[in-house]
Amino acid sequence: MPNVQMTKSINVSDIKSRQIFWDLTDASKLQAEYDADDKLSYLETASLDVLIKIFHEYRFFIKYFISDLGILMFKAPFGQFKCMIAEIAVDELGKTPDRTHLKLWDDFLISLGDNPKSLEQSRHPENIALLEDLRRLMLEESFFYGVGLRGMGAECLCQVYLSSAYKRLLKNPNIQAMKDNINWVFWDIHTGEEDIEHGELVRNSIDDMLQVDESGLRPLAEGYIRAKENWEEFWSNLYDTYNLT
Numbered sequence: 001m002p003n004v005q006m007t008k009s010i011n012v013s014d015i016k017s018r019q020i021f022w023d024l025t026d027a028s029k030l031q032a033e034y035d036a037d038d039k040l041s042y043l044e045t046a047s048l049d050v051l052i053k054i055f056h057e058y059r060f061f062i063k064y065f066i067s068d069l070g071i072l073m074f075k076a077p078f079g080q081f082k083c084m085i086a087e088i089a090v091d092e093l094g095k096t097p098d099r100t101h102l103k104l105w106d107d108f109l110i111s112l113g114d115n116p117k118s119l120e121q122s123r124h125p126e127n128i129a130l131l132e133d134l135r136r137l138m139l140e141e142s143f144f145y146g147v148g149l150r151g152m153g154a155e156c157l158c159q160v161y162l163s164s165a166y167k168r169l170l171k172n173p174n175i176q177a178m179k180d181n182i183n184w185v186f187w188d189i190h191t192g193e194e195d196i197e198h199g200e201l202v203r204n205s206i207d208d209m210l211q212v213d214e215s216g217l218r219p220l221a222e223g224y225i226r227a228k229e230n231w232e233e234f235w236s237n238l239y240d241t242y243n244l245t
């Protein structure tokens with residue numbers, strides 16, 4: 001499966017230069033990998049109930065991610081990267097609570113039919129443990145590790161994954177039947193050109209820092225590899241639970 005090959009092909013000892021790292025984490029390669037991912041293809045046929053259960057859990061990823069960005073901003077040295085992470089955090093939070101991306105996701109969930117009264121309840125403690133693990137690593141590991149984990153690992157990787165998921169979701173007949181009643185604001189923001197540019201900005205800013213301090217490359221790569229494994233485990237737990245694989 002492309003998914004597994006790609007994960008195995010990134011070995012931290014192979015990453016001897018910035019260029020090798022950028023080649024291995026190239027967004028178009030990642031897109032091809034997720035577009036070919038069998039697990040994602042099940043979103044095309046899953047029942048509405050299963051879709052709600054799966055997407056319900058993603059809200060916790062968003063919740064942890066926004067606060068982890070605060071840790072990354074705190075650890076970053078003063079400079080361009082720190083300003084950029086602060087700006088991304090502002091985007092994620094929105095200017096008012098009703099524009100926070102977590103709220104936009106909840107609006108999507110409720111429009112699908114999720115229960116607004118139980119949004120805060122996760123059915124998957126194993127996934128909450130994965131998010132707690134990311135939080136712990138953000139606090140304990142070095143700044144560059146955190147950049148790989150939540151800068152590259154979330155801002156670049158998640159956007160690509162969501163784009164792939166979106167394509168599959170739109171093909172699902174259950175979704176097609178209620179398309180006009182679904183609140184798509186979160187997806188519109190995260191699968192459009194703007195988010196792709198966001199990913200590019202993050203990559204360029206990281207590259208600028210690496211040019212000044214090459215020693216950041218190894219922890220950066222380690223953080224990114226960990227983020228990718230964690231992310232894929234998060235989704236696999238859900239697909240496996242609901243017999244989508």
Ligand SMILES: [Fe+2]
Pocket residue numbers: 092101190
């Ligand atoms: Fe977001």
